[in-house]
Amino acid sequence: MKPSIGLRALSTAVLLFFVFVTGFPFLIMVSVSLQSMSQVYSRELILFPSNPQFINYKTAMSNGNWARYLWNSLYVTGMATILSLFINALTGYTFARMRFKGRRFLFFLLLIGMMIPPQVTMVPLFSMMRHFPLAGGNTIFGQGGTGLVNTYTGLILPYIAGSFGVFLCRQFYVSFPRELDEAATIDGCSRFGTFVRVYLPLSGSILASLTILKVTGMWNEYTWPLIMTVASSDRVKTVQIALTSFRNEGEIFWNQLMAATLVVTAVVGVIFLCLQKYFVAGIMAGGVKE
Amino acid sequence: MKKFVSMGLVLVLLLSCGAAVTGCQKENEVSAPANGESTSGEKDKTLTLVRLGNDQGEGEYWKALITKFEDANPGVKIQYDEAAIGDAMDTKLNTMFSSGMGPDLIGNGILSVPNRVEMGHYQPITDYFNAWDEKDDIMPSVLANGTYKDEIYGIAYSTTPFIFAYRKDLFEKAGLDPEAPPKTWDELKEYAYKLTEKEGDTITTAGFAFPMSSGNFVEYDVFVFGNGGMFYDSDGNPTLDTPEKAEAFTFLKSFIDDVNIPYNSNETHPFISGNAAMTLINNVALAPILADEQYEGKVGIAFPPYNTAKKTFCGCNMLFVGRDCKEKETAFDFIKMALSKEEVMKRAEDLAIPVTRTSCVQDFITLDPMNAVRAECVENGIGMPRTTWAPMFQKVRNDMVQKVLYSKESPEEALANAAKQLDEEIAAAAK
Numbered sequence: 001m002k003p004s005i006g007l008r009a010l011s012t013a014v015l016l017f018f019v020f021v022t023g024f025p026f027l028i029m030v031s032v033s034l035q036s037m038s039q040v041y042s043r044e045l046i047l048f049p050s051n052p053q054f055i056n057y058k059t060a061m062s063n064g065n066w067a068r069y070l071w072n073s074l075y076v077t078g079m080a081t082i083l084s085l086f087i088n089a090l091t092g093y094t095f096a097r098m099r100f101k102g103r104r105f106l107f108f109l110l111l112i113g114m115m116i117p118p119q120v121t122m123v124p125l126f127s128m129m130r131h132f133p134l135a136g137g138n139t140i141f142g143q144g145g146t147g148l149v150n151t152y153t154g155l156i157l158p159y160i161a162g163s164f165g166v167f168l169c170r171q172f173y174v175s176f177p178r179e180l181d182e183a184a185t186i187d188g189c190s191r192f193g194t195f196v197r198v199y200l201p202l203s204g205s206i207l208a209s210l211t212i213l214k215v216t217g218m219w220n221e222y223t224w225p226l227i228m229t230v231a232s233s234d235r236v237k238t239v240q241i242a243l244t245s246f247r248n249e250g251e252i253f254w255n256q257l258m259a260a261t262l263v264v265t266a267v268v269g270v271i272f273l274c275l276q277k278y279f280v281a282g283i284m285a286g287g288v289k290e
Numbered sequence: 291m292k293k294f295v296s297m298g299l300v301l302v303l304l305l306s307c308g309a310a311v312t313g314c315q316k317e318n319e320v321s322a323p324a325n326g327e328s329t330s331g332e333k334d335k336t337l338t339l340v341r342l343g344n345d346q347g348e349g350e351y352w353k354a355l356i357t358k359f360e361d362a363n364p365g366v367k368i369q370y371d372e373a374a375i376g377d378a379m380d381t382k383l384n385t386m387f388s389s390g391m392g393p394d395l396i397g398n399g400i401l402s403v404p405n406r407v408e409m410g411h412y413q414p415i416t417d418y419f420n421a422w423d424e425k426d427d428i429m430p431s432v433l434a435n436g437t438y439k440d441e442i443y444g445i446a447y448s449t450t451p452f453i454f455a456y457r458k459d460l461f462e463k464a465g466l467d468p469e470a471p472p473k474t475w476d477e478l479k480e481y482a483y484k485l486t487e488k489e490g491d492t493i494t495t496a497g498f499a500f501p502m503s504s505g506n507f508v509e510y511d512v513f514v515f516g517n518g519g520m521f522y523d524s525d526g527n528p529t530l531d532t533p534e535k536a537e538a539f540t541f542l543k544s545f546i547d548d549v550n551i552p553y554n555s556n557e558t559h560p561f562i563s564g565n566a567a568m569t570l571i572n573n574v575a576l577a578p579i580l581a582d583e584q585y586e587g588k589v590g591i592a593f594p595p596y597n598t599a600k601k602t603f604c605g606c607n608m609l610f611v612g613r614d615c616k617e618k619e620t621a622f623d624f625i626k627m628a629l630s631k632e633e634v635m636k637r638a639e640d641l642a643i644p645v646t647r648t649s650c651v652q653d654f655i656t657l658d659p660m661n662a663v664r665a666e667c668v669e670n671g672i673g674m675p676r677t678t679w680a681p682m683f684q685k686v687r688n689d690m691v692q693k694v695l696y697s698k699e700s701p702e703e704a705l706a707n708a709a710k711q712l713d714e715e716i717a718a719a720a721k
Contacts, residue, residue: 037578041563063346127389226378227385231344232353232370244374248345251575 033057033258040254053255060246060256061263065234069242070267076155076225076238077218083160084214085207091161092169093195097181107170113163118223126227129154150230155238159218165210172206173199208278219268239264335617336367337624340386341397342379342607344372348641352397359627366620368395387411387613394615395624397447399607400435400673401680407438408678412610414441418622427647428629435673436608444608447628448643451573451604451667452512454594458587460485460495460567471568471592475516475541478568478595482549485567497549499566500542500695504555506674506684507691508603509570513538515603515672516596521683522675528683528716530690531709537597539694539701546695570594572605573644573664591663593670604671606646644668682715 003011027047032040034052060066095107130147132138132154137145148154176199184194222240229237243264246257341352349372356368371393373379379398383406386392392411396402406412419425419442428445436444458468464484472478482497500509514521519534551560560566562579579585594602609628611621627633634650637643638657644664645654651669654661674680690708693699699707 038582038584041558041578123385123388126385127391130389130391223381226373227382230369231349231372244378245344245346245349247375248343248348248574251578 029258029262032254033262035255037253037255056255056259057263060259063256063260064237064242064245066239066242066260066263068234069237069239070264072152072234072236073219073239073264074267076152076236077215079152080156080159080218081211081214083156084162084165085210087161088165088210089169089200089203089207090195091166092171093173093199095166095170096173096176098191110163110166114167122223122227125158129157129228149228150233150236152236154228155225155236158224159214159221162214165214168210169203169206172203176202215268215271334365334367335620336369337394337615337617337621338369338371339395339397339624340379340382340393341370341372342375342399343397344374351637351641355628355633359624362627363620363623368624383411390614392612392614394612394617394621396610396612397607398444398610400605400676401684402610403436403438403443403608403676404678404680406610407441407443411613412443413613413615413618414443415445415611415618415622415625416442418618419445422622422626424626424630424647427631427649429646429648429669431604431669431671432606432646435606435676436610438676444610445625445629446606446608446646448637448641449604449606449646449668449671451644451664451671452508452570452594452602453573453576453663453667454568454592455561455571455576455579456568456590456592457561457566457585458590461590464567468590471590472595473592474595475513475597479541479545482545482568486549493549493551494565496551496560496566497568498546499553499560499569500546500550501555502552502695503692504688507688508605508674510538510542510687510691511603511672512570512594513542513597515601516594516599517541518597518599518601520672521687522677526677528675528677528679528709528712530683530687530712531705535705536701539704541597543694543697543701573667577642591660593663593666601670601672602667603673604668605673679712679716679719682719683712686712686715 031047031049033056034054035046035049035056036051036053039046039049095103095110130149131142132147133140133142135145135153136147136149136151138147139145148157180198181194184198189197220240221238225236225238225241229241231237243257243260246253246260339352339356352372353370356370359368360366371382373382380402383392383396383398387409396412398406403412432446432449433442435446436442454471456471461468461471461481464481466481466484472481478498484497485495486493486497487495501507511521514535517534517538519532519538521529523529551565553560559569559571559575561569561571562575564579564585576589576591579589593600596602609625611618611625615621629646631647631650634645634647635653638645638650638654638661644661644667645651646668651665654665675683677683686708690704694701694704698704
């Protein structure tokens, strides 16, 4: 039965309302990024500035080495996402399909890991990174240097594993029919071969979901880069840390901050638009796995 | 999909190699090995400095100062780091100290003094300070901010006084002398009424702008200090419920509703947006209107009007020596360089930071006549309470001021309740 015109109009109105609610802050962000500071300080709400200040983008991007910050964020996000997806999927597969002693206990430990807030593990993690043997001038006993502080590895390493991702993958693979493993074994596949040739190709939906979660999480990560990077060097500084530099003790340069934020947001937006078809394809493939 | 997976695996391999290389290489850019040897054959010393604030201008200044110090002290390296104003600094410092790797030098604010001293994060530098031949030139009000339980822990390199700002053009319009801003509370009230502009019942220009909420309501503190009040006694106990504070409230409530455009401290300040004739404002926050061409020559500053005591609020950032510092003497050498006359004046010229040394005041005034007011405010400035309960006080005081401003409680009720609440919170924290 076709919905009536009234019902369609109502649903369109509701959708438009939500589009407005979610889109309005973004519109404000674009507007402020094009305003002068006196317009920002004005008590009137200016949505469409009469004399758009595109120079704000140039000024914002010249406040530091933004090409480097963007590359650093892309590298750290890309690396952590790819590695963590592989490790999560492999570990999830192991828990779902392999029988070994202590499997349940290990999985239980993993679930406990999900319940520990990251703030609690920050200090020991930082200590481990700082005392990482043979890195950053450290001796084999992890003394004498800076370890993995201010390195890509230090930023990425704690994020390549993750209880949540392993848990999701394990639950996903548990629902696979055992006949798949048997068929792969008959065809001469090893355990790892079965995972790579059979399970991974059928994991599009779960990997696509995890990718979105991981990319947004990593791109927006602030606290870990804050303690792991050193401000005197732009070498591994990420965009989220760089965004905090648009303020001093008495003033926030909102127009430049919004311009830089838009650039940072646009990069992720463009990446997602480019990769959208892969995500959709992955989800579709996962949906018809039987 | 197969192709996608293979490409992913190749990418993982390539990126892993990249990360391994960057992870294991030596951090030449940011640190030197602590036990390296300098060309003179002496062991290299590497100190770390973490500073509160990460705006580019000040960051560049500190990097240049570090280079200068390293050139003057061969074999000494300083690894510079900074954190944004807000929680970032505490997050960074807490992590570093908890891991036993606290920085050697720390640039931080007044509120950090009591708690970090009690936690053992800051080392006393009293002996080094007393042995410094230029110690008497540091302004006593500035030195007081880094003193806790008779020991000096930090010395200020930057100050942010609260000053009185007013619009000269609006003074003229109201028939007031633009070169004679109010000096007393009574004059402030009188001028505020004269300067307030209304359209019907709506105030379009505030005679005196005062915030209705704030993350740190120091605007109220300015009135308390100006009335001879303090928030703690000589033993460090809170003294919230005293007549000076009640009088400050009574005075504010006697006129503020008639002359103010209500705003919160996280909103645009009405004075900056051109909608107020007078206000109390942080020296740094005033910068935009002073730089704005349309207000050129129209803005004046003065010492805040006071009742019985010529005092105002003045915050500051100081240099501290951290708990884990093994090279205390070298660290204090850096502090001495940062606080030298030359550097104090350089910060005043390049970053418009008020001077902290008495002998620099005249040179500071030569840079800009307005600096006379700024220096006066620093010399007569009082900071946040240097007590472990200061963060609790901040919260309780903010709530109390809001309740009075919104007429939820009378000044007497609000002060009594706030004093009780603060005592209870201090007792609970002590348990």
